[in-house]
Amino acid sequence: MIHSKRFILYISFYLHFVICCSNTHHNDIFLISCGETNPVKSDDGRVFEPDLANTHLTISPISHTIVSNSQKGVPKILSSARVFTTSSIYTFTTKKLGRHWLRLHFYPVKNNRFDLSSAVFSVEANGITLIHEFAFFRGNKSQHLFKEYVIEVTGSSLGKLVLGLLPWENSIAFINGIEIISVPDKVLSSKVIHIPLGVAHELPVHVGFETVYRVNMGGGSRLSPKNDSLWRNWASDKPFLINPAAARNVSVNPDSIRFHDGVSTDIAPNWVYATAEEMADANVNDQRFNISWRFEVEQGFDYFIRLHFCDIVGSRLHDLVFNVYINNQSAIESLDISQRAKGLSAAYFVDFFTNVSMGSDNIFVQVGPNHLTGYLPTALLNGLEIMKMSNPSDSLDGKLAVNLDPTDIKKSKSIKMMVVVFSCLGGVFVIVLLLLISFIFFMCFRHKKLPKEDGSVGWSPLPTYVGNSGNKFSSNTFGSTTVSHSLGQMISFSEVRDATRNFDKSLLLGSGGFGKVYKGVLENGLVVAIKRGNPRSQQGLVEFKTEIEMLSKLRHKHLVSLIGYCEELNEMILVYEYMASGPLRQHLYGSTLPPLTWKQRVEILVGAAKGLHYLHTGVSETIIHRDVKTTNILLDENLDAKVADFGLSKFGPSLNQTHVSTAVKGSFGYLDPEYFRRQQLTEKSDVYSFGVVMLEVLCARPAINPTLPREQVNIAEWAMIWQKKGELYKIMDPNLMGCVNLESLRKYGETAEKCLSENGNQRPSMGDVLWNLEYALQFQGASCGDADSMRGISDIPDRIPDVESVDIDTISDLESNGTTMDR
Ligand SMILES: *[C@@H]1O[C@H](CO)[C@@H](O)[C@H](O)[C@H]1NC(C)=O
Ligand SMILES: *[C@@H]1O[C@H](CO)[C@@H](O)[C@H](O)[C@H]1NC(C)=O
Ligand SMILES: *[C@@H]1O[C@H](CO)[C@@H](O)[C@H](O)[C@H]1NC(C)=O
Ligand SMILES: *[C@@H]1O[C@H](CO)[C@@H](O)[C@H](O)[C@H]1NC(C)=O
Ligand SMILES: *[C@@H]1O[C@H](CO)[C@@H](O)[C@H](O)[C@H]1NC(C)=O
Ligand SMILES: *[C@@H]1O[C@H](CO)[C@@H](O)[C@H](O)[C@H]1NC(C)=O
Numbered sequence: 001m002i003h004s005k006r007f008i009l010y011i012s013f014y015l016h017f018v019i020c021c022s023n024t025h026h027n028d029i030f031l032i033s034c035g036e037t038n039p040v041k042s043d044d045g046r047v048f049e050p051d052l053a054n055t056h057l058t059i060s061p062i063s064h065t066i067v068s069n070s071q072k073g074v075p076k077i078l079s080s081a082r083v084f085t086t087s088s089i090y091t092f093t094t095k096k097l098g099r100h101w102l103r104l105h106f107y108p109v110k111n112n113r114f115d116l117s118s119a120v121f122s123v124e125a126n127g128i129t130l131i132h133e134f135a136f137f138r139g140n141k142s143q144h145l146f147k148e149y150v151i152e153v154t155g156s157s158l159g160k161l162v163l164g165l166l167p168w169e170n171s172i173a174f175i176n177g178i179e180i181i182s183v184p185d186k187v188l189s190s191k192v193i194h195i196p197l198g199v200a201h202e203l204p205v206h207v208g209f210e211t212v213y214r215v216n217m218g219g220g221s222r223l224s225p226k227n228d229s230l231w232r233n234w235a236s237d238k239p240f241l242i243n244p245a246a247a248r249n250v251s252v253n254p255d256s257i258r259f260h261d262g263v264s265t266d267i268a269p270n271w272v273y274a275t276a277e278e279m280a281d282a283n284v285n286d287q288r289f290n291i292s293w294r295f296e297v298e299q300g301f302d303y304f305i306r307l308h309f310c311d312i313v314g315s316r317l318h319d320l321v322f323n324v325y326i327n328n329q330s331a332i333e334s335l336d337i338s339q340r341a342k343g344l345s346a347a348y349f350v351d352f353f354t355n356v357s358m359g360s361d362n363i364f365v366q367v368g369p370n371h372l373t374g375y376l377p378t379a380l381l382n383g384l385e386i387m388k389m390s391n392p393s394d395s396l397d398g399k400l401a402v403n404l405d406p407t408d409i410k411k412s413k414s415i416k417m418m419v420v421v422f423s424c425l426g427g428v429f430v431i432v433l434l435l436l437i438s439f440i441f442f443m444c445f446r447h448k449k450l451p452k453e454d455g456s457v458g459w460s461p462l463p464t465y466v467g468n469s470g471n472k473f474s475s476n477t478f479g480s481t482t483v484s485h486s487l488g489q490m491i492s493f494s495e496v497r498d499a500t501r502n503f504d505k506s507l508l509l510g511s512g513g514f515g516k517v518y519k520g521v522l523e524n525g526l527v528v529a530i531k532r533g534n535p536r537s538q539q540g541l542v543e544f545k546t547e548i549e550m551l552s553k554l555r556h557k558h559l560v561s562l563i564g565y566c567e568e569l570n571e572m573i574l575v576y577e578y579m580a581s582g583p584l585r586q587h588l589y590g591s592t593l594p595p596l597t598w599k600q601r602v603e604i605l606v607g608a609a610k611g612l613h614y615l616h617t618g619v620s621e622t623i624i625h626r627d628v629k630t631t632n633i634l635l636d637e638n639l640d641a642k643v644a645d646f647g648l649s650k651f652g653p654s655l656n657q658t659h660v661s662t663a664v665k666g667s668f669g670y671l672d673p674e675y676f677r678r679q680q681l682t683e684k685s686d687v688y689s690f691g692v693v694m695l696e697v698l699c700a701r702p703a704i705n706p707t708l709p710r711e712q713v714n715i716a717e718w719a720m721i722w723q724k725k726g727e728l729y730k731i732m733d734p735n736l737m738g739c740v741n742l743e744s745l746r747k748y749g750e751t752a753e754k755c756l757s758e759n760g761n762q763r764p765s766m767g768d769v770l771w772n773l774e775y776a777l778q779f780q781g782a783s784c785g786d787a788d789s790m791r792g793i794s795d796i797p798d799r800i801p802d803v804e805s806v807d808i809d810t811i812s813d814l815e816s817n818g819t820t821m822d823r
Contacts, residue, residue: 028094030054030180035066035082042077044226048177051082056093064088067111067174078107078144083114083174090163094153096182100161101230105177106145108136114172121173122166125151128208129395133168146233149396150183150209150387181230184266192304192353195326201353202761206771208390209304213295215240215384218249218275228269234383237277242292247277250380252312256345263347272383273310273347279369279378290325290368291379299361301388301396305352307365308383311337311344314376322379325366326352334370355617392613392767491564495523496573500530519578528563529579533572544572554619558611560634560644576644580637584608584693585630587639588700588733595735600639601697602748602777607641608633609773612690613766615643616683624681628689629670629703630696670703672760684760690769691755695719698748700733716756723749744779747772 033040033048040048051057059082068080094100102125108116116136123131130149153161161180165173188209194201216223216234223234241247257270277291297303305326314320317338324332331352341348356363363386367379390396499520500507509517515534521527533544544567551562551574566573584604587593596604608628615623625632625643632645670692672685692703695715703715712718722728728749729740751772757763764772 027182032178033077034175035080040076048077058091069109069111077177081109081174081176084165087166092161094159099150099152099183101181102149102151103179104147107176120168120171124164128390132397148211192351195352195354196329209387210396212388213386216272217277217381227271229265240293247291248280250278251275258346260342268308276380276382278380290366292366295363297363299356302355304387306385307350309337309348310382319376321370321375327364489564491566493566493568496566527578529576531574556614558607558642560642579634581635583631584633598736598740604641606773609770611643616766624683625686628686684763687755687763691752694752698732723753741780744776747776
């Protein structure tokens with residue numbers, strides 16, 4: 001049975017490969033008019049098909065109604081709509097994998113059956129929330145809501161784009177028009193410049209984009225889809241100019257624009273490059289100022305910014321050289337357009353990436369003259385695009401949902417995964433395949449009582465999928481916080497002393513460079529971990545205060561919270577929440593605790609990854625943990641993981657000799673080799689350490705175990721040898737044998753490998769790691785829920801490595817024990 005399952009998997013991959021590859025040369029174009037019965041010609045000359053006429057498109061369930069009403073002045077495509085009273089989906093079978101533009105038209109058509117302007121609904125596509133509880137009557141938006149997104153159709157969704165329309169409780173949802181168009185491969189490349197200038201960035205793969213601005217500088221009126229080979233809209237820049245008097249429009253004949261390597265009209269039509277805003281009067285007197293545009297954006301999201309340039313004012317090469325700023329920060333210094341574009345009137349573009357942190361809701365773009373002499377004292381910009389990127393909770397609409405209940409996510413995601421896999425197969429081969437897989441799964445699940453929702457996924461999965469997404473929406477707890485203590489309060493020394501029975505040795509949890517950590521009970525009954533600074537510690541009062549200030553700001557369910565502090569009588573005491581199950585390491589080896597199941601292990605890592613992701617991106621300044629390891633991942637009584645000992649690095653003492661050597665000693669085996677070489681700390685150093693943690697969790701052995709044969713001492717080196725052979729399972733914890741799903745392990749191994757890349761730029765972000773771990777978890781959830789199964793890997797390795805329970809104290813010094821807030 002196991003073998004036949006594996007066989008089926010191979011077949012499915014093979015078929016998948018064949019199907020995808022035979023289709024890569026066709027681009028998708030769906031132009032759909034919802035609720036129409038006849039094709040509709042739009043103003044720009046395109047013909048939109050009725051939604052029921054397209055054979056590559058299904059709508060489900062059928063509980064929907066058509067409304068239409070040809071009003072004067074309303075474009076034909078907006079004058080009909082399909083109205084849904086329950087959550088429903090449109091499923092498009094695309095010919096091509098990869099990114100697709102998804103353009104949606106909503107218009108509350110007046111009719112006598114429904115009041116569409118009072119409808120409240122959400123929209124999602126391939127698992128990404130596009131619109132969250134929108135209603136026309138709320139915003140004072142124009143009556144036509146037009147949205148453009150970029151959604152990836154992946155192999156794992158088997159070439160489907162699934163658009164969900166989810167009415168809010170007792171409300172309705174509707175849609176008027178849908179456009180889906182393949183994004184040509186080169187249009188969204190992966191190289192982006194990070195603003196503020198820093199570590200080079202790769203565009204994350206599994207994000208959705210929403211076009212928030214697409215602007216043609218100096219173009220006057222809107223450039224309609226007619227003038228764009230990919231039917232994009234380009235707006236005028238006038239409303240965004242901060243000081244219109246500083247700019248003047250310039251234009252040339254669009255036919256004179258030239259496109260060189262990599263740039264084509266797919267990037268932007270020649271109409272965009274043929275017009276620009278230039279500095280007004282710059283040529284007359286030697287004025288120095290910037291042209292500035294301001295774009296309002298939603299805070300708390302990452303943004304992709306593309307600037308289009310074309311030298312349409314210079315008469316010689318290298319005449320036009322100027323500076324570009326984004327958010328008051330230098331983005332390009334001395335941009336020589338004609339050199340970069342390889343000629344005058346040649347099109348050129350640059351991509352940037354920036355995050356708009358909480359507290360600011362603007363993106364500023366400025367161009368201004370270079371301070372160097374000998375150049376035209378002017379600057380110009382031809383076009384601009386700003387795209388919002390989906391956040392780690394896969395949303396493009398709504399705040400950073402750092403407090404989303406993870407069980408909710410898990411539930412809806414695992415259902416989604418099942419459904420994506422099950423529902424998205426098509427074609428004759430695949431139907432046969434489906435039946436086979438169904439048989440196998442039936443056999444596999446026969447003994448296991450499935451929860452109701454899983455069971456009902458069955459063979460008519462679509463309504464369930466929608467139902468669950470519906471739950472996802474209604475239970476979305478964006479912005480709500482579950483932290484119950486008031487953080488960072490002052491606690492008197494007498495209370496601390498009472499809490500620890502005058503620092504009773506029996507309550508000692510651990511000790512480190514900073515001091516000792518005790519378990520204690522506050523007057524209000526709260527059990528806490530109390531870290532008492534060593535008076536002779538090198539960590540002075542200033543650092544202590546900075547730490548309090550910073551830690552008080554950090555609130556996240558996967559970070560150990562600071563509850564209070566005490567600085568009476570020259571004491572430096574920090575009070576943290578107590579983590580009942582102690583450090584993760586203790587659950588892996590070197591103790592008598594029962595082994596964790598694979599699912600528990602991955603869930604713990606998911607929690608820790610969320611905490612680190614928050615440190616890296618969730619607060620206004622990136623915080624690098626710098627000491628990620630299994631003793632700094634603490635577990636509460638439910639085995640939920642929290643990251644401890646964070647932030648110290650940023651405010652810790654400068655890297656004087658003692659400190660460096662302490663760090664190296666304490667965290668040997670976790671240290672990013674690049675950081676070691678270049679002494680340059682980035683958040684990717686944490687990613688490296690996290691990769692080591694992942695291996696430690698998989699293999700249940702210390703990062704460094706000097707008692708092992710030489711090639712096995714360092715887990716990162718040893719495990720990568722097996723990972724490269726595709727035989728990672730051979731060195732995994734024997735307790736996991738037989739209950740790790742192959743696909744889950746494959747994803748896990750790949751992720752760890754990427755985290756351990758030599759070059760920091762090649763390592764994924766914590767957000768990507770998180771995504772991959774959740775993916776690994778879903779696979780596990782879908783086929784092997786608990787440890788007692790015989791599914792998963794069937795063959796027990798012929799050679800089980802000697803994993804001795806090594807006395808942790810011999811491996812690393814002070815930092816190995818206890819609840820460790822130590823440093
Ligand atoms: C919407 O805009 C109109 C004018 O355009 C204004 O009279 C009305 O008060 C606005 N409504 C809301 C809810 O802001
Ligand atoms: C360019 O600016 C001039 C005035 O300086 C104005 O008359 C003209 O309409 C503008 N053209 C566009 C396309 O905005
Ligand atoms: C759009 O293209 C047509 C020619 O196809 C041209 O006549 C028209 O001026 C263009 N519109 C704009 C706004 O540039
Ligand atoms: C950039 O500077 C302008 C004015 O100098 C200011 O209003 C704006 O808030 C600044 N923007 C950012 C993102 O710092
Ligand atoms: C242009 O803007 C940048 C960033 O806001 C600023 O640093 C620079 O001084 C400005 N240049 C001029 C000439 O005003
Ligand atoms: C987010 O923006 C802040 C400043 O606005 C910056 O310090 C931080 O590095 C940015 N984070 C990422 C992940 O780019």
